[in-house]
Amino acid sequence: MQYPEPIAKLIDSYLKLPGIGEKTATRLAFFTIDMQEEDVTAFAQSLITAKKDLHYCSICGNITESDPCIICADKQRDQTKVIVVEQPKDVMSLERMREYHGLYHVLHGVLSPMEGKGPEDINITGLVRRLQKNSDLTEVIIATNATPEGEATAMYISRLIKPAHIKVTRLAHGLAVGSDIEYADEMTLFKAIEGRQEI
Amino acid sequence: MQYPEPIAKLIDSYLKLPGIGEKTATRLAFFTIDMQEEDVTAFAQSLITAKKDLHYCSICGNITESDPCIICADKQRDQTKVIVVEQPKDVMSLERMREYHGLYHVLHGVLSPMEGKGPEDINITGLVRRLQKNSDLTEVIIATNATPEGEATAMYISRLIKPAHIKVTRLAHGLAVGSDIEYADEMTLFKAIEGRQEI
Numbered sequence: 001m002q003y004p005e006p007i008a009k010l011i012d013s014y015l016k017l018p019g020i021g022e023k024t025a026t027r028l029a030f031f032t033i034d035m036q037e038e039d040v041t042a043f044a045q046s047l048i049t050a051k052k053d054l055h056y057c058s059i060c061g062n063i064t065e066s067d068p069c070i071i072c073a074d075k076q077r078d079q080t081k082v083i084v085v086e087q088p089k090d091v092m093s094l095e096r097m098r099e100y101h102g103l104y105h106v107l108h109g110v111l112s113p114m115e116g117k118g119p120e121d122i123n124i125t126g127l128v129r130r131l132q133k134n135s136d137l138t139e140v141i142i143a144t145n146a147t148p149e150g151e152a153t154a155m156y157i158s159r160l161i162k163p164a165h166i167k168v169t170r171l172a173h174g175l176a177v178g179s180d181i182e183y184a185d186e187m188t189l190f191k192a193i194e195g196r197q198e199i
Numbered sequence: 200m201q202y203p204e205p206i207a208k209l210i211d212s213y214l215k216l217p218g219i220g221e222k223t224a225t226r227l228a229f230f231t232i233d234m235q236e237e238d239v240t241a242f243a244q245s246l247i248t249a250k251k252d253l254h255y256c257s258i259c260g261n262i263t264e265s266d267p268c269i270i271c272a273d274k275q276r277d278q279t280k281v282i283v284v285e286q287p288k289d290v291m292s293l294e295r296m297r298e299y300h301g302l303y304h305v306l307h308g309v310l311s312p313m314e315g316k317g318p319e320d321i322n323i324t325g326l327v328r329r330l331q332k333n334s335d336l337t338e339v340i341i342a343t344n345a346t347p348e349g350e351a352t353a354m355y356i357s358r359l360i361k362p363a364h365i366k367v368t369r370l371a372h373g374l375a376v377g378s379d380i381e382y383a384d385e386m387t388l389f390k391a392i393e394g395r396q397e398i
C-alpha cells in the first residue's frame with residue numbers, strides 16, 4: 001500500500017526543496033494536512049506570488065518587485081561606490097547595517113572550477129558594463145564570502161577592473177566583534193594580525 | 200530595508216512548518232524563486248489538493264481520500280484483528296510489510312501528562328466504540344512506539360479493554376534484525392533477554 005496520491009504528490013514537492021529528505025518531506029506533508037485550511041491556502045498563494053512578482057533587477061541583479069530595484073532607482077544614494085556580493089541575501093544583511101548608502105551588484109554565485117562555474121556563469125559582465133557606462137562609479141568594494149571560492153572571485157574581479165583605474169577594495173577580515181580569541185580559527189587570527197591597525 | 204513583501208510572506212509561510220527556522224526559511228524562499236515556474240505551481244497545487252482531498256477515516260482515523268478508507272472498506276481483510284498505532288505513517292510502515300491483513304486504528308497521538316494530553320485528546324473512545332459495535336473483533340494489537348508515552352498509552356488501553364474479554368497484545372521488543380549487539384542500548388538488550396524464545 002502506498003500513500004494516497006494527494007499526500008504522495010505533496011511529499012514529492014517537499015522533496016524538491018534543498019536539504020529536505022524523504023523523512024522530513026513526509027513529516028512536513030502530514031503536518032500540512034493538520035494545518036488550518038486558510039494557512040495552507042496562504043502558503044500556496046505566497047509561493048505563486050513570490051515566483052510571479054519577483055524578478056532580478058536588470059541593473060544590479062538583486063531581487064525586486066519593480067525594475068530597476070528601489071536601490072538602483074534611488075538617485076539620493078551614493079553613485080560612486082558599488083558593493084559586489086554573491087547573493088541577494090547579502091544585500092539585505094548589508095542594508096540592515098544602515099551605514100552604507102552606495103549601490104550593489106549581485107553576482108548570483110562565485111567562480112568554482114570544481115563545479116564548472118566560470119566567469120560567464122556569474123553576473124560579472126553586468127558589472128563591467130555598469131563600470132563602462134557609469135563614469136561616476138569610482139570604487140568597487142568586493143564583499144564575496146571569506147571562502148576559497150569567494151577569495152578567488154574577488155581576485156578575479158580585482159584583476160579584471162583594476163586596469164581601468166577604478167579603486168578596488170575588499171571587506172576587512174579579522175575577529176568578529178564580541179568573539180573570543182580562544183575560539184577563533186587560525187586563518188582568522190592570521191588575517192587579524194596581518195590587518196592590525198595602530199591605536 | 201526589509202525583504203520585498205512577496206519574499207517576506209513566503210519566508211513567513213515556511214517558518215510555520217515544524218523544524219524550520221529563520222535561516223532555513225530564507226534559504227527555501229530564495230530557492231523557490233529560482234525554481235521553474237511550473238514546479239512552483241505544482242507545489243502550490245499539491246498543498247491545496249492534499250489539504251482539500253484528504254480526510255481522516257471516520258472508522259479508523261487513518262488519512263484517506265474516500266470515507267471509509269480502503270482498508271476499512273475491504274471486507275476481504277481479517278475482521279478479527281485491529282492494530283492500534285499512533286500516526287497514519289505507522290499504518291503505511293506496517294502495510295509495507297505485506298504480512299498483516301487485519302484492520303487498523305489510529306490514535307493520532309499518545310497519552311502525555313507532561314503536555315497535558317489525556318485519554319479524551321486521542322482517538323481512544325473511537326476504539327472502544329468499534330469494539331462494542333463489532334463483535335468479530337477479538338484481538339487488539341497495540342503498536343504504539345517504544346517510548347515512555349507509547350508504553351503508558353499501551354498499558355492504559357490494555358486495562359480499559361481487557362475486562363471485555365478481548366485479547367490484547369503488544370508488539371515484541373528486542374534486537375532489530377541485522378543489528379549489532381555491541382550497539383544496542385541497555386533497555387533493548389534487557390527486553391531482548393526478557394522476551395527470549397526457545398529455538
